[in-house]
Amino acid sequence: xxxxxxxxxxxxxxxxxxxxxxxxxxxxxxxxxxxxxxxxxxxxxxxxxxxxxxxxxxxxxxxxxxxx
Amino acid sequence: xxxxxxxxxxxxxxxxxxxxxxxxxxxxxxxxxxxxxxxxxxxxxxxxxxxxxxxxxxxxxxxxxxxxxxxxxxxxxxxxxxxxxxxxxxxxxxxxxxxxxxxxxxxxxxxxxxxxxxxxxxxxxxxxxxxxxxxxxxxxxxxxxxxxxxxxxxxxxxxxxxxxxxxxxxxxxxxxxxxxxxxxxxxxxxxxxxxxxxxxxxxxxxxxxxxxxxxxxxxxxxxxxxxxxxxxxxxxxxxxxxxxxxxxxxxxxxxxxxxxxxxxxxxxxxxxxxxxxxxxxxxxxx
Numbered sequence: 001x002x003x004x005x006x007x008x009x010x011x012x013x014x015x016x017x018x019x020x021x022x023x024x025x026x027x028x029x030x031x032x033x034x035x036x037x038x039x040x041x042x043x044x045x046x047x048x049x050x051x052x053x054x055x056x057x058x059x060x061x062x063x064x065x066x067x068x
Numbered sequence: 069x070x071x072x073x074x075x076x077x078x079x080x081x082x083x084x085x086x087x088x089x090x091x092x093x094x095x096x097x098x099x100x101x102x103x104x105x106x107x108x109x110x111x112x113x114x115x116x117x118x119x120x121x122x123x124x125x126x127x128x129x130x131x132x133x134x135x136x137x138x139x140x141x142x143x144x145x146x147x148x149x150x151x152x153x154x155x156x157x158x159x160x161x162x163x164x165x166x167x168x169x170x171x172x173x174x175x176x177x178x179x180x181x182x183x184x185x186x187x188x189x190x191x192x193x194x195x196x197x198x199x200x201x202x203x204x205x206x207x208x209x210x211x212x213x214x215x216x217x218x219x220x221x222x223x224x225x226x227x228x229x230x231x232x233x234x235x236x237x238x239x240x241x242x243x244x245x246x247x248x249x250x251x252x253x254x255x256x257x258x259x260x261x262x263x264x265x266x267x268x269x270x271x272x273x274x275x276x277x278x279x280x281x282x283x284x285x286x287x288x289x290x291x292x293x294x295x296x297x298x299x300x301x302x303x304x305x306x307x308x309x310x311x312x313x314x315x316x317x318x319x320x321x322x323x324x325x326x327x328x329x330x331x332x333x334x335x336x337x338x339x340x341x342x343x344x345x346x347x348x349x350x351x352x353x354x
């Protein structure tokens with residue numbers, strides 16, 4: 001696997017973490033836990049954005065692996 | 069009316085009267101926390117049984133007796149609710165039997181408790197060694213309350229310096245295969261959500277003996293058919309494992325890349341993920 005593919009896989013994992021945290025945030029009954037899950041979900045969103053940017057750069061470098 | 073029928077009728081009448089009176093007096097009467105409640109419980113019961121069996125006695129006298137007794141108790145209870153002095157007189161106060169780790173023999177004698185009885189009460193609280201007790205009180209209802217020395221108290225999260233995590237009480241949403249809508253609404257869920265959760269675990273609602281939803285909204289079930297294995301929810305530990313994996317990946321990318329900007333982007337995000345993981349760990353660990 002190329003670096004591009006690895007980074008894309010990592011991006012997918014971050015997305016799944018974000019979704020998991022979102023579910024927990026809406027399902028938890030304790031307010032404090034709800035808030036924390038929501039906050040960390042936002043952090044995941046930031047990380048996701050950064051990695052997506054990097055994926056774009058990598059795609060330009062490795063034309064043949066384009067598409068996601 | 070034959071005797072047996074009379075007794076039966078009296079039995080029913082007094083069952084209703086006793087039921088109403090216990091409702092009137094509330095939970096406190098049932099717990100028999102004080103001497104007064106203990107005595108009144110016995111007396112009311114005796115009046116009822118006396119009138120039920122003894123056919124010479126008039127039913128009305130029994131009912132009046134019970135009512136008078138109950139109302140009197142109720143009045144005293146209300147009075148003691150607002151006046152500390154009445155409370156001390158009627159309900160009694162606790163007697164300190166162990167202070168600073170030393171048994172106060174005088175107080176023990178005053179309450180007519182022998183050393184054996186004290187030890188027995190402490191054993192009932194899983195205390196076998198007297199030296200573990202810092203302070204103990206003989207409560208008015210005859211039980212003993214003991215404060216252990218700090219060294220012998222169970223370890224708490226606070227002792228270990230762990231971050232404080234609060235959890236709400238679990239809600240029972242399925243009982244004997246029936247959905248309890250009231251509990252569901254308490255946690256802000258509906259039948260559709262419950263059905264989806266059950267489908268996820270591959271069980272049908274009829275087969276569920278008991279279903280509870282924990283503080284994180286995950287459903288755990290006990291089935292009628294115990295041969296079917298239900299897997300425990302791994303959602304949260306899995307999420308934590310994913311975070312760990314992702315964080316390691318990002319660090320790996322940071323090492324592998326040659327581009328400076330990419331390196332700093334990876335390291336920064338790896339750090340962010342690390343921080344987030346630290347905050348979430350107490351909540352995600354089972």
